[in-house]
Amino acid sequence: MKNGYMVVLIILFLFGCNDNAEVSVENISELSNVDLVYEIDRIVSDHESYDDTNSENLKPHFEELTNRKKEFSQQEIIEIISEDSYSLFVQDYFVGFYIRKHEQTPDHDFTILNKLLKEENIDLQIKQKILEMSRFGESDMDVLKDLIQNNSNLSSQSLVQLSRINDKMAYDISEEILTNKEQFSESEISAALRVTSVYLSENQSDEKNYLEQEKGFLSTSFSIIEDDTGQSLTEAAFFAVSDLMSKTSIRMIIESESINNSLKVFAVDQNYIVLKEIISENPTESDIQLVVEAMEILPLVDLLDDLKEIKSKIQDQDLIEKIGKVIQNIELEGVEANKKWLER
Structure with missing residues (x-):
């Protein structure tokens, strides 16, 4: 009986002293900032890769971090990113954490984060993340x-x-x-x-x-x-x-034999406003031919009225016939150009 009692005490002692014992979800909020980061690092380090299972395990930890976003000072975050005893996952995550903490402050100075790009001990992956996300x-x-x-x-x-x-x-x-x-x-x-x-x-x-x-x-x-x-x-x-998006660049794309048709379709859509300017600003015969070729690649309803107008003003019968065919095709199968290119 005495030996059995001692075994139980030893087991309880060892369990209580185990630094790797998992922290229950209920107790996460009781962890200090440092211990919370250590706990995340421990969970990640226990796996060969960060997969969906780990993501689910860490969900309450990330929620707790989000709740504490204002509690972490700039210096604390920079130290976590700089400390190579942490896993790359944790360092990478805290680059994003730093950005999210300050993203709503337009005049925030990101110099303290960007200076890490000069540090030799900072991993390449972390530097790439800083360059990708920082201001x-x-x-x-x-x-x-x-x-x-x-x-x-x-x-x-x-x-x-x-x-x-x-x-x-x-x-x-x-x-x-x-x-x-x-x-x-x-x-x-x-x-x-x-x-x-x-x-x-x-x-x-x-x-x-x-x-x-x-x-x-x-x-x-x-x-x-x-x-x-x-x-x-x-x-x-x-x-x-x-x-x-210049007149010369779209002309060279359309006339090139080295560019496939699917890429030309993209270029005509992106440059439709350039083509519209070409056809509507005293176009030469060469300009008209260019726009006709473009509409053969991608018939755009946005240029329909311009083509009808120019058709009525030219004398070349071959060109008139080509324009007529393009107009007919636009009326049957024409699509609208993507207006997002106007936002540039």
């Missing part, structure tokens, strides 16, 4: 430029973020990348194409050298498209050209 300002430009120049794993995201702060600086860096493509990765070239396209599209009327810059950009982009160096990069070049 950047002029005080972060040096950090972003350093990453563009010295960290190929983060340069693409950094270039895109820099373009939102100083588009001219990002454009100049992109020009250098596109001029020396062989020295850069596909992701860096893709980012440079995107940044250049946005910069040129937003400065068509302001930039003195726009036509020359557009010509160089389109030449570079189509060399990538025609070389077919890889699907990812080829598509990046196509979308950058389509995003430019």
Whole structure:
């Protein structure tokens, strides 16, 4: 009897002292902030991967964290993200936690979070998450430029973020990348194409050298498209050209034999307002031919009235016949253009 009693005491003692014992859902609210984070980390660390089962197990913990969002100071969150004794899951989660804590404060300074991009002990995954989610300002430009120049794993995201702060600086860096493509990765070239396209599209009327810059950009982009160096990069070049939304870029897309029809359908839809401007502003015969070809690719009801009007003003019988067929097809099968492109 005495031996049995001792066994029970030993078992109770060991159970009570077990640091890995699970905390019941009812007791989660009693945990300190630090212990709550440790408990989440423990549950994640007990599994090889964070799957749906773990998600369900952690649901009450996340709810408790949300309730305590105001209780965590900036410094506490930064320390959790920086502390490599925590799992990557916890560090990653608290990057998002920091963002959500301050997302409703437009003038919040994210510098304390963004400085982690310079720290060598911060995992690449965490830095990528910061670049993806954080808010950047002029005080972060040096950090972003350093990453563009010295960290190929983060340069693409950094270039895109820099373009939102100083588009001219990002454009100049992109020009250098596109001029020396062989020295850069596909992701860096893709980012440079995107940044250049946005910069040129937003400065068509302001930039003195726009036509020359557009010509160089389109030449570079189509060399990538025609070389077919890889699907990812080829598509990046196509979308950058389509995003430019200029008369020259849509003409080159429609006339290109290297771009498939499904991509041309996308470009016609995206550039319908450009095509409408072409057909309605004293178009040449070449302009009219271009719009007719575009409507053969994707018949848009948005251009129906413009085509009817121009048909009544031209003398070329072959062109009149082509327009007539396009008008008939639009009336039978025409669709509306996607107006979301007007929001740019």
